[in-house]
Amino acid sequence: MKNNSADMVFEGLLRIADDNLILGHRTSEWCGHAPTLEEDLALPNIALDLIGHAQTLYCLACEIDSRYKNEDQLAFLRLEHEYKNLLLVEQENGDFGNTVLRLFYFSTFMKYFWERVKIKCCFKKLKEFSEKAFLETSYHSKYASQWVVTLGDGTDESNLKMSNAIANLEPFLGELFNNDDFTEMCSQNDFLPEPRSIFDSWKNEVEAILQKGNLDFPAIILKKRGGRKGEHSEAFGYLLSDLQYMQRAYPNSSW
């Protein structure tokens, strides 16, 4: 692989891996706190999947950039501005409704993302990985969609909470579909699909589910962004101090 294309692949892997790691960490915060025992099994299971995706992607990134010797170094030992995840995934969980709505938005996006990578990707290992990742993200999307409908179409209170969640997450959706110079380069090189190209499929599915839950589809306007450049929101610092604690306090510790 040429140097510049190695840089592209590294950065591209990092963006997806960071999204998965950070949402995985947020989701894991529900362990022991979910509203029912079943959800207390479901959410950590999903967190495990998301962190597993991140781990595999970090491993691929390490093969490309020898500055990083293993996936732990990427996951736990970078500084805040070196993480390239979306602002959407780093926000605090809020209530259960807000958590499942964000999971629904993100996993539905990733489902279509991996579906496109499966069809076309110049990086063979990622193309192979996408076959499995597509199946798992589809399952997450289905799980979360059921809760969005159940809560939206539930009581006045649960509907209100879901409407609040929609308003709460709305400012962060623009970034999810934002193309930039980097995503354009990835697309031109048949590496990754452009985020905006996923919008129509995503909207069709999300709109139908929200409608079933008597909920309004949010406005998708680019309001808050910066995650892809490493500019994060306040919540992220607290998250990182928790996420990185073990590796910072006990360097190179392992299970």
Next chain:
Amino acid sequence: MEKGTEKLWDVLKDLTDPELPFLTLDDLGVIREIKRNDKNHVVTIAPTYIGCPAISVIEEKIASELKKIGISPIIEKSFSPPWSSDWISENGRKKMEDFGISPPHPRNTETIGDSLLKEVKCPQCTSYRTEKVSEFGSTACKSLYRCLDCKEPFDHFKCV
């Protein structure tokens, strides 16, 4: 099976899954290929789930088993084709049912991703009057059901 790897397959045949200890890796279809390149033996495994925490234990088990016959293998993970519940052997399905886990449906467009359309049989009393409690059970590869006749909860192995 590549010629000259018979001995390795034989050594690994009885290794069990850390999370489903009544099943062998062979029952689950996790070991996909053993090859010999210039210097090393390469064992390819297909994880049931990408984030399955049993994978690192499986890798350690394979390595330590082969070490006993003087081989240090390279273990590679493969996601293409993705591991499918169709790769579980007949014998594996039977053992699963005996253990109280409802085995996965054969994979097709309706069942993939553990669709709600298919009936799930209670492994305790064989009733089909069952309902899904949660998409996620005690491990990533299972969902949680309950039987409406004998009232017992049980795990159902997801169809993927």
